[in-house]
Amino acid sequence: MFLPLARRNEPDTWPIIRRMWAEFPDLQLAAPVVQADGVSLKNYELTPSTPLLTNRWGIPEPAANPLTEVLPGALDAVLVPLLAVDELGQRVGYGGGFYDRLLAQCRPGTQFIGLNVLDEPPLGRIADVLPTDVPLTACLTPGGVWYF
Incomplete structure (x- = not known):
């Protein structure tokens, strides 16, 4: 789960988070923290009591605690x-x-789901895809779901 950066008009994920906490109390949620190297993310458990800190870009992040780290293979x-x-x-x-x-x-098999605030269909093809780019499984928009 990403936590929204409001100044970039990212989707507000808080209603999704709150609903998941309410309806699926045993489901573990995690949110990313940008690491000191400035290029990588680690995920940490996100609960209603998780303290949040704002990073240098204004993004809220869970307080990093080695005991609550969620490894990518567990997602x-x-x-x-x-x-x-x-x-x-x-x-x-x-x-x-x-x-x-x-x-x-x-x-393998992890679902990668994009969230978009715009209700637009997917573009034809993005021209500058890199070999390291990882495609999404689906994308949620206000108008529906696109599967890839």
């Missing part, structure tokens, strides 16, 4: 922020490659 699904997605599930993000590096560490 069943990852919600991913994006600016646009194409018909093959390739996404345009903010250019840091954070999520591509994280998704590459997940086990």
